Each structure stands twice: as structure tokens, then as C-alpha cells.
Amino acid sequence: MRLPFLFVLLTVMIDAMGIGLVLPIMPELIVEVQGGTLAGAAVWGGVLSTAFAAMQFVFGPILGNLSDAYGRRAVLLVSLFVMSLDYVVMALAGSIWLLLVGRIVGGVTAATHATAAAFMADVSKPAEKAANFGLLGAAFGVGFVLGPVIGGLLSEYGTRAPFWAAAALSLVTFAIGLFVMPETVTDKTRRAFNLRRANPINSLRAIAGLPGIRPMLWVYFLYSISIYVYPAIWAYFTTERFGWSPQMIGLSLGVYGIGMAAVQGGLIRPATRYLGERGTIIYGMVIEIISFAILAFLTSGLIALLMIPLTALGAVVTPALQAMMSKATPDSQQGELQGVLTSLHALSMVISPLLMTSVFAQFARPDTGLYLPGAPFLLAMVLMVVGFAAFLKAKPKKV
Structure with missing residues (x-):
């Protein structure tokens, strides 16, 4: 299973790269195809980002359910092939509307994280699930870091160069998958596809109906909103403060992305071995709560920089949560579970930036009654505490 593992990890990395690859070139690209000012380009950039996240929210459960019915291999390979074509369209796009279509399709094809996680659940023994989900998180972290770096470097060759490179990488990965990716869904675990059940709301209801899962979904959602305070306001906060x-x-x-990838790819295995999944989640959430409390009132940039490795230690929470929920979910619903988690993750990517930047703007204004640029971290801390309390009461049952 070594080659299929590597293929799935590479697929997740490419999905994550798709999020950040366009960030360095998007302002210039939008002005290039649309004209106007940088401020106008920022508005369109927000629309494109929201469309990408919205498609992940809608299609995470659909692709997860499709993989339960037709197999992980088919969903991953078709998504990679369509993704490569989508990057070609983006590279040739001459209008803002074609760019929008490209990001919509890109959001759909990048929703395969659910299918990749379902593959890991299929091939992992119960004791290995947290560690293998951690490898997925590490691959996502590496892709999230590499995306903007590659996009920035290739922008020297024009605004379309990153898309051509991404198209080639997606196509090569697709070709590799054709030869190395096995099918892990068997007739015993296969579940018929139901479009009505595959929409995000009905998938959420189906998974939340499993014993002990509902509070865990709330924990996952609150944790995701809280942790996205970093990409949402870090640039504004560190500039202001x-x-x-x-x-x-x-x-x-x-540094944060690399630290998160190292934690999820390496630390998660010994953490779950010695602390168990429940203990690992408690440890990670406590680390996050303490980090948020310190950052809210921090005035030293040097200390903030030194704290980054500490904040990255909390990244063990996500794979441990995934493992606990996977163990409480029947084999025939693994894709559906991961699709629901993908939707919740995407929804948090929509909510958190709007929420955190609004709080930052309120407390960082020159005329504010209470000047506290770190206020978003306090909000994140409160949400994390609520999630922590919900987790302590949750008792998911293994199937």
C-alpha cells in the first residue's frame, strides 16, 4: 500500500496547493482581465475565494457519497483529470466570468479531501487511523505552504504560468494514479448513491444521527472556526501590532505551515500512542486556548515569532478528532462522514474570515473605545473553550 498512500497524499497536497497557488498572482490577473483598480480586484478576489469554498461545502458530501457507491479510485482519478483541464481553462481565461467558472470547478475537484480521508479509513487499522489522518493533514499543510511559494516564483514568467504548472502536476499525478491506485470499497462496504442524501444538510443529518457523533461534529466545527483566526487576521494583526x-x-x-505539517505528520503518532485520542485532543485544545490568550495581549513581535512552534503543537486535534469519529462510523458511511467534515471545514473557511476581520476592524480603529488588535484571538479562545467543554461531555461509541 506504500505507492497508493503516496498517491493519495500527493492528491491532497495538490488540492491544498490549489487554494494558495493563485493568491500571489490573483490581484494582477484580475486587473489584467477585468481592468479597473486594485480595490475592485480585491472585491472580485473575495468573490472567487468564496465561490471556491462554497463549492467545497456543497460537493464534499457528494463526492464522499459517490466514493462510497462507486469507489475511491474512480472519484480521485476523475477529479484529478478534470482539475488538470480546469487549470488549463484558468490559464487561457480572458474574462472574469471564465475565471469565476474556473474557481467554481476548482472548488468541486478540490473537495476530494473527503474521498482521500475515506481511503485512509478503509486501509487503516483502528489504532492507525489518527496517525494516517495526520499524514493527510501534513500533506495538506505542505501544499498550503508550497502553493503561494510556487505561485509567487512562477509569477515571474507571467500571471498564467502557475496554472500551466498546476495543470501539468495534476495530469502527472492522474497518470500515476492510473497504475498504482487500487479500489478499497468492496461489495460488502459499498452503499448505493442517493442524491437527496448526498446534499450537505441531509448528509449532516445522517452522520449526526449516529450514536455520540453530533457533539463531536460541533467540536470539529468550533475548532475549525477558531483555528482559522490565523490565516484570517494574521497579516492585519502583525502589521498593526x-x-x-x-x-x-x-x-x-x-513557519506555521511547516510546523503544523510536522506535528500532524510526526507528533500525532506518539501522542495518540501515549495519551490516546481523547487525551491528545484535550492536550491540543488546551495548547490552543493558552496560545490564543497570550496572542490577544501580546505586544512583542519577537515573542510572537517564537510562539509559532508552540501554537503549531495544537494541530494534533484535527486528525485525532477524525479518528474518533471514523471509529464510531460504519464502514459503509466512511466517505459520507469525511464529506460532512469537508463541508464543515469549508463552511468555517467562509465564516471565520468574515467574523474575525470584523472583530479586528472594530478593535483596531483609531477611534475605538478599546484598542485591542488581538481581540479576534479572544473570540477564538471563547469558541475553543465552548468546543472543549462540548468535547469533555461527548461519548462517541465505536462500531
Whole structure:
């Protein structure tokens, strides 16, 4: 299973790269095809980002359910092939509407994280699930870091160069998958596809109806909203509070991404071995709560930089949560579960930036009654505490 593992991890990495690849070139690209000012480009950039996240929210459960019915191999390979074509369309796009269509299709094809996680659940023994979900998180973290870096480097060759490179990488990965990816859904675990059940709301109801899963979904959702405070306001917060340059901000985010990938790819295995999944989640959430409390009132940029490895230690929570929920879900619903988690993750990516930036704007204004640029971290801390309390009461049952 080594080659299929590598193929699935590479697929997840490419999905994550798709999120950040366009960030460095998007302002220039939008002005290029649309004209107008940078401010107008920012508005369209927000529309494109929201469309991408919205498609992940809608199609995470659909692809997860399709993989339960037709297999992980088919869903992953078709998505990669369509993704490569989508990047070609983006590279050739001459209008903002074609770019929008490209990001919509890209959001659909990038929703395969659910299918990749279902594959890991299929091939993992119960004791290995947290570690293998951690590898997926590490692959996502690496892709999230590499995406903006590659996009920025290739932008030297024009605004379309990153799309051509991504198309080639997706196509090569598709070709590799044709030869190495086995099918892990058997007749015993196969479940007929039902479009009505595959929509996000009905999938959520189906998974939430499993014993002990509902509170765990709330924990996952609250944790996701809280943790997205970093990409949502980090650039604004560090500029306002510490006067950091864009290069320094990029470096700090890169260090965080690498730290998160290292934790999910390496630390999760010994953590779950010695603490168990429940203990690992408690440890990770406590780390996050403490980090948020410190960052809210921090005034030293040096200490903030030194704290990044500490904050990354909390990244063990997501794979441990996934493992606990996977063990409480029947084999025939693994894809559906991961699709629901993908939807909740995408929804948090929509909600958190709107919420956190609004709080930052309120408390960082020159005329504010209480100047506290770190206020979003306090909000994240409160949400994390609520999620922590919900987790302590949750008792999912293994199937």
C-alpha cells in the first residue's frame, strides 16, 4: 500500500496547493482581465475565494457519497483529470466570468479531501487511523505552504504560468494514479448513491444521527472556526501590532505551515500512542486556548515569532478528532462522514474570515473605545473553550 498512500497524499497536497497557488498572482490577473483598480480586484478576489469554498461545502458530501457507491479510485482519478483541464481553462481565461467558472470547478475537484480521508479509513487499522489522518493533514499543510511559494516564483514568467504548472502536476499525478491506485470499497462496504442524501444538510443529518457523533461534529466545527483566526487576521494583526513587512508575514505563515505539517505528520503518532485520542485532543485544545490568550495581549513581535512552534503543537486535534469519529462510523458511511467534515471545514473557511476581520476592524480603529488588535484571538479562545467543554461531555461509541 506504500505507492497508493503516496498517491493519495500527493492528491491532497495538490488540492491544498490549489487554494494558495493563485493568491500571489490573483490581484494582477484580475486587473489584467477585468481592468479597473486594485480595490475592485480585491472585491472580485473575495468573490472567487468564496465561490471556491462554497463549492467545497456543497460537493464534499457528494463526492464522499459517490466514493462510497462507486469507489475511491474512480472519484480521485476523475477529479484529478478534470482539475488538470480546469487549470488549463484558468490559464487561457480572458474574462472574469471564465475565471469565476474556473474557481467554481476548482472548488468541486478540490473537495476530494473527503474521498482521500475515506481511503485512509478503509486501509487503516483502528489504532492507525489518527496517525494516517495526520499524514493527510501534513500533506495538506505542505501544499498550503508550497502553493503561494510556487505561485509567487512562477509569477515571474507571467500571471498564467502557475496554472500551466498546476495543470501539468495534476495530469502527472492522474497518470500515476492510473497504475498504482487500487479500489478499497468492496461489495460488502459499498452503499448505493442517493442524491437527496448526498446534499450537505441531509448528509449532516445522517452522520449526526449516529450514536455520540453530533457533539463531536460541533467540536470539529468550533475548532475549525477558531483555528482559522490565523490565516484570517494574521497579516492585519502583525502589521498593526508589530509593524511587520509582507516578507516577515509570509515567513511567519510559512513557519506555521511547516510546523503544523510536522506535528500532524510526526507528533500525532506518539501522542495518540501515549495519551490516546481523547487525551491528545484535550492536550491540543488546551495548547490552543493558552496560545490564543497570550496572542490577544501580546505586544512583542519577537515573542510572537517564537510562539509559532508552540501554537503549531495544537494541530494534533484535527486528525485525532477524525479518528474518533471514523471509529464510531460504519464502514459503509466512511466517505459520507469525511464529506460532512469537508463541508464543515469549508463552511468555517467562509465564516471565520468574515467574523474575525470584523472583530479586528472594530478593535483596531483609531477611534475605538478599546484598542485591542488581538481581540479576534479572544473570540477564538471563547469558541475553543465552548468546543472543549462540548468535547469533555461527548461519548462517541465505536462500531
